[in-house]
Amino acid sequence: MYVTAVIMSHATESVDEWGLRDGINCLYFDTTASNTGSKARFCTLLATEIGQELLNSACLHHIAEIMLEKVFSIYDVSKSLNMELFGHFKNFWPQIDADSFPNTG
Numbered sequence: 001m002y003v004t005a006v007i008m009s010h011a012t013e014s015v016d017e018w019g020l021r022d023g024i025n026c027l028y029f030d031t032t033a034s035n036t037g038s039k040a041r042f043c044t045l046l047a048t049e050i051g052q053e054l055l056n057s058a059c060l061h062h063i064a065e066i067m068l069e070k071v072f073s074i075y076d077v078s079k080s081l082n083m084e085l086f087g088h089f090k091n092f093w094p095q096i097d098a099d100s101f102p103n104t105g
Contacts, residue, residue, distance in 0.1 A: 004042060011042075012049050026055040031066065 015021050027043050047054045 004045065008042065008045055008049065011046060015050065021050050024050060024052075024054060026057055028057045028059065030059045 015024065027046065029043055043054070043056055
């Protein structure tokens with residue numbers, strides 16, 4: 001909990017230095033226990049510290065990671081990098097035109 005308290009102190013200090021306390025409406029975060037867990041829960045502590053309710057928006061990358069982990073565990077698939085699914089993706093990758101996506105390239 002000490003590490004969370006130190007991070008919280010620095011975060012709220014920065015929020016106040018930048019004059020953002022009244023402008024924060026939403027938190028976008030990964031779903032690690034340090035952000036959402038029952039002990040560290042940085043997001044809840046930050047909302048309490050700044051004195052307002054915030055919209056919590058978890059990073060979809062991490063949500064997809066959790067869902068895939070559940071799917072793989074159902075089928076007892078190895079976590080090896082040589083998984084068949086990754087092999088197919090690796091083989092298909094050269095056919096993807098990365099320049100056609102605005103956030104790549």
